[in-house]
Amino acid sequence: MPLILKGVMQSPVTPLKADFSPDLETFERLLDFHVRTGATAISWPHHKGESLNLTIAERKRFAEVAVKTVAGRVPVSIHVSALAVEDSIDLARHAQAIGADAIIAITPYFWNPSPQAIHDWFMRLGREVDLPIIAYNSPSYLDGVEFTGELITSLLEKLPNLVAMKEASFDSEKFLEISRAALAVRPDFSLVAGVEFLLPSIPLGGKGSYSSAGAICPNLCTRLYTSCVEGRWDEARDCQYKLSQLWQLFRDQYPSSLKGGMVIMGRPVGPTRPPLPTASDKRIAFIAEQLGELGILDTEPHGW
Numbered sequence: 001m002p003l004i005l006k007g008v009m010q011s012p013v014t015p016l017k018a019d020f021s022p023d024l025e026t027f028e029r030l031l032d033f034h035v036r037t038g039a040t041a042i043s044w045p046h047h048k049g050e051s052l053n054l055t056i057a058e059r060k061r062f063a064e065v066a067v068k069t070v071a072g073r074v075p076v077s078i079h080v081s082a083l084a085v086e087d088s089i090d091l092a093r094h095a096q097a098i099g100a101d102a103i104i105a106i107t108p109y110f111w112n113p114s115p116q117a118i119h120d121w122f123m124r125l126g127r128e129v130d131l132p133i134i135a136y137n138s139p140s141y142l143d144g145v146e147f148t149g150e151l152i153t154s155l156l157e158k159l160p161n162l163v164a165m166k167e168a169s170f171d172s173e174k175f176l177e178i179s180r181a182a183l184a185v186r187p188d189f190s191l192v193a194g195v196e197f198l199l200p201s202i203p204l205g206g207k208g209s210y211s212s213a214g215a216i217c218p219n220l221c222t223r224l225y226t227s228c229v230e231g232r233w234d235e236a237r238d239c240q241y242k243l244s245q246l247w248q249l250f251r252d253q254y255p256s257s258l259k260g261g262m263v264i265m266g267r268p269v270g271p272t273r274p275p276l277p278t279a280s281d282k283r284i285a286f287i288a289e290q291l292g293e294l295g296i297l298d299t300e301p302h303g304w
Contacts, residue, residue: 003075003102003132005164005190006207007040008221010214011079013255013262014049014062015269022058023270024065029304030215030269031069037218037301042070043077043104043134043166043210048255051079052109053273056087060094067098077102077134083109085121089128096129103129104166106136107145115151126159133161137178138168138194146174149181156185166210168194172201179205195247196221199240202228213246216261216291217300242294249290253277260284264291266303 012034015026034042044066045051045059054062063078070076078100080091085108092103105125107118126133135155139146146169155162165182167175175191182189183205193201193209201209202225214221224239250258256272260279264287271278279287291297 003163005041005075005134005192008038008196008211008214008218008225009041009043009192009208010034010039011043011046011210011212012049013215013259013269014045014054016271016273018270020271020273022062024061026269027062027065028069030267031066033267033304034214034218035070035073037214038222039074039211039214039218040208041075041077042066043079045079046104046210047138048212048258049079050255050273050276051081052083053276056082056090059091063091063095063100064098067100075101077104077132079104079106079136080125081106081109081136085124088125092125092129092131096131100131102132102134102163104134104136106138107147112145115148118145118147119151119154122155122162123159126155126161129161131161132163133159134164134166134192135162136166136168137174138166147178149177152178153181153185156182156189163188164190164192164207166192166194167201167206170194170197172204175201175206176204196224196243197240198224198228199236212250212255212258213243215258215267216246216265217243217296219300220296245290245294246296249287253279253283257283257287261287261291264288264297265300 015023017023078095080088080103082088095103137147179191190207195212196209227236256277256279
């Protein structure tokens with residue numbers, strides 16, 4: 001069965017215990033919550049999942065729990081990017097061995113590689129596994145290192161298992177450039193917004209989003225997607241305005257503010273592992289005030 005990515009997909013946070021050790025039991029509850037509240041796919045660990053703060057062994061154990069808990073209800077993709085290329089290859093092979101549906105990878109961390117180096121890296125990764133690959137474009141995290149239309153065209157012509165991209169530049173011009181290039185080569189290619197910017201991305205060929213706010217307000221996220229694909233633009237704008245405000249709220253001290261918001265919604269997932277901060281009581285109180293003003297507290301599920 002081909003991998004189909006569309007709708008509001010979830011990239012969960014990583015639950016930790018008070019001593020910062022993995023909380024696999026809460027991770028199971030979180031995954032089940034996302035699937036029950038409408039997630040059309042699960043992808044872990046994105047940056048809000050603290051991927052760079054986890055050991056390779058921890059990432060493998062969480063990935064195993066994700067595949068087992070979701071149990072085929074929706075596709076599961078595993079983010080395999082790491083500082084060392086060999087670690088990424090190891091994580092990709094592990095994802096295939098445990099039965100993941102796809103892998104996702106960003107351009108190499110820290111360095112400023114040339115387009116040819118990025119091309120060669122994705123070609124190597126794609127040939128190491130038989131799984132579908134989702135590329136991840138996020139220049140804001142990588143000091144401007146990004147995909148271009150020319151680069152994605154070249155990869156698509158040579159790499160049959162490159163099926164989608166998470167496009168997180170938050171730049172409509174870049175989104176349109178990649179959409180135009182990719183769809184010309186492969187009309188079924190899925191371009192997915194990095195967070196809930198669905199109103200500007202769906203008319204440009206986007207298929208959905210990897211959600212941050214879905215941990216807080218899955219109803220609002222689903223309503224935004226549905227109103228966009230059904231052409232109810234006034235409703236879509238209202239939803240998008242609210243979700244854009246939430247993104248600005250959560251990206252301040254990200255992802256600790258998101259975890260703080262989950263405390264308010266009755267879904268605590270523990271602290272954020274250093275060097276990232278954990279949301280203070282004062283920060284959580286401020287987030288609660290903002291959620292109340294946006295009507296989130298009265299319209300979204302509380303608890304697991």
